[in-house]
Amino acid sequence: MAKDVDLFVIGAGSGGVRAARIASGYGARVMVAEEYRVGGTCVIRGCVPKKLLVYASRYSEEFEDSAGFGWTVPEPSFSWAKLIANKDKEIDRLENAYASNLEKAKVEIVRDRAVIVDANTIKLVKSGETIKTKYILVATGGAPSLGKEIEGHEHIISSNEAFHLTELPKRILIQGGGYIAVEFAGIFNGLGSQVTLVYRGDNILRGFDDELRAHLRTEMEKRGIKIVTKNIVEGVEKVDHGLCVQLSDHEQILVDKVMFATGRRPNIAGLGLEAVGVKLGLTGGIAVDDYSQTSVPNIYAVGDVTDRINLTPVAIREGHAFADTVFGNKPTRVDHSDVPTAVFSEPECGVIGLTEAQAASGLPMVDVYKTTFRPMKATLSGRDTRTFMKLIVDGANDRIVGCHIVGPDAGEMIQLVGIAMKMKATKADFDATMAVHPTAAEELVTMRTKSHSHVRQAAE
Numbered sequence: 001m002a003k004d005v006d007l008f009v010i011g012a013g014s015g016g017v018r019a020a021r022i023a024s025g026y027g028a029r030v031m032v033a034e035e036y037r038v039g040g041t042c043v044i045r046g047c048v049p050k051k052l053l054v055y056a057s058r059y060s061e062e063f064e065d066s067a068g069f070g071w072t073v074p075e076p077s078f079s080w081a082k083l084i085a086n087k088d089k090e091i092d093r094l095e096n097a098y099a100s101n102l103e104k105a106k107v108e109i110v111r112d113r114a115v116i117v118d119a120n121t122i123k124l125v126k127s128g129e130t131i132k133t134k135y136i137l138v139a140t141g142g143a144p145s146l147g148k149e150i151e152g153h154e155h156i157i158s159s160n161e162a163f164h165l166t167e168l169p170k171r172i173l174i175q176g177g178g179y180i181a182v183e184f185a186g187i188f189n190g191l192g193s194q195v196t197l198v199y200r201g202d203n204i205l206r207g208f209d210d211e212l213r214a215h216l217r218t219e220m221e222k223r224g225i226k227i228v229t230k231n232i233v234e235g236v237e238k239v240d241h242g243l244c245v246q247l248s249d250h251e252q253i254l255v256d257k258v259m260f261a262t263g264r265r266p267n268i269a270g271l272g273l274e275a276v277g278v279k280l281g282l283t284g285g286i287a288v289d290d291y292s293q294t295s296v297p298n299i300y301a302v303g304d305v306t307d308r309i310n311l312t313p314v315a316i317r318e319g320h321a322f323a324d325t326v327f328g329n330k331p332t333r334v335d336h337s338d339v340p341t342a343v344f345s346e347p348e349c350g351v352i353g354l355t356e357a358q359a360a361s362g363l364p365m366v367d368v369y370k371t372t373f374r375p376m377k378a379t380l381s382g383r384d385t386r387t388f389m390k391l392i393v394d395g396a397n398d399r400i401v402g403c404h405i406v407g408p409d410a411g412e413m414i415q416l417v418g419i420a421m422k423m424k425a426t427k428a429d430f431d432a433t434m435a436v437h438p439t440a441a442e443e444l445v446t447m448r449t450k451s452h453s454h455v456r457q458a459a460e
């Protein structure tokens, strides 16, 4: 006889794990299937291993900068193999912790691929077992999308493989302009690779504030990253001393590795969604309402597979809200507004709210405050680098509606700006806050002079 549960979760990533644990806490009988590794993208091949590599990559600047502070450091040497082994050990530890937390919460884990047979039936692909369930939560995340197949595509890696390279490439070409592309450019550059970043648009980080994009690009170029825009990779050929990359402007570049970070697509293939009547949205993710309910009433979906805001904390919130709504008798919508986010490039970016262009086109009056300055540490280190900060203020009510930072610890700063913005802080509230001196963050509360304003003419 088929096993019977209240909730079957497909995918033990950020959203699925949270939903499973909370639903089980409400007394539901929960089973979660994972076809790869418990923890999902964030833990296994996303945020966590990426941040560990970012930490590793930053030591090279630290060694260089220490000289101005009186240190003499012997010529540092670096072992990629040791970094990857230590990173893998930590990821194993985390995977076990995730699995044991699920078990402690009385969630049954099945290490198998799950597909939907009908609205109340799941099939496990390897074991062939069938499970009957009252509710299904699709939390299958996303996967790298390498675009259309080009000549030599078999030589191209994605972020998935970048975490497991057997050696550090001396020269790497990364195609893409999103956060994963710029983060990996910083990682490889910091570790000593020669990095070329190729992007089809006119500047990196499309969708971010234009001045932040320009500032980050300059800083990345100062660190030796070659950024080639308005270009795409047309082919990759294996040659004697590496890979020869053909760009659309006819330039050829010789490298050891080619990585594409050209976006991610929701993991929906072969899940059985179509047969059961689950509708997709315009961008190819599963279409859901404010409660993450799909077009089939007892099937819900959370996280990257819905292609709303593809970040771990958002997937976790959506998973939690789903469990509260369906099993906790507390209907909960996730507030997707003003989500703070970081780009762990070198230097780091922290961003929340509207860009200047969005504010100028959406609000009648906008005031802009901004500053660039040499971080204090750079005075003695002699490093040629500048921090950038910008506050976007709604001129009608003085509310802060956007904040954009490029500089060390920008990710840490933006988390706290996020609280202020959720509390609807005004520029006057920022001004009334005493500075912490000497820090970079104090600039956020000491920008007194408006840089410029936008006033939208009323339609006649």
Ligand SMILES: Cc1cc2nc3c(=O)[nH]c(=O)nc-3n(C[C@H](O)[C@H](O)[C@H](O)COP(=O)(O)OP(=O)(O)OC[C@H]3O[C@@H](n4cnc5c(N)ncnc54)[C@H](O)[C@@H]3O)c2cc1C
Pocket (backbone or CB within 6 Å): 010, 011, 012, 013, 014, 015, 016, 033, 034, 035, 036, 037, 038, 039, 040, 041, 042, 043, 045, 046, 047, 048, 050, 112, 113, 114, 115, 139, 140, 141, 142, 159, 180, 267, 271, 302, 303, 304, 305, 310, 311, 312, 313, 315
């Ligand atoms: C390189 C990289 C860096 C990132 N850095 C950050 C960051 O710094 N900060 C941040 O907030 N976000 C970051 N993200 C995004 C973040 O990882 C995702 O937003 C988050 O993991 C989404 O969680 P999820 O639950 O939707 O899916 P996932 O975490 O992707 O989990 C989905 C799980 O479902 C499993 N699965 C899929 N299909 C099936 C099936 N049919 N049966 C069984 N199992 C299945 C998959 O194997 C996977 O484990 C990064 C992503 C990448 C790729």
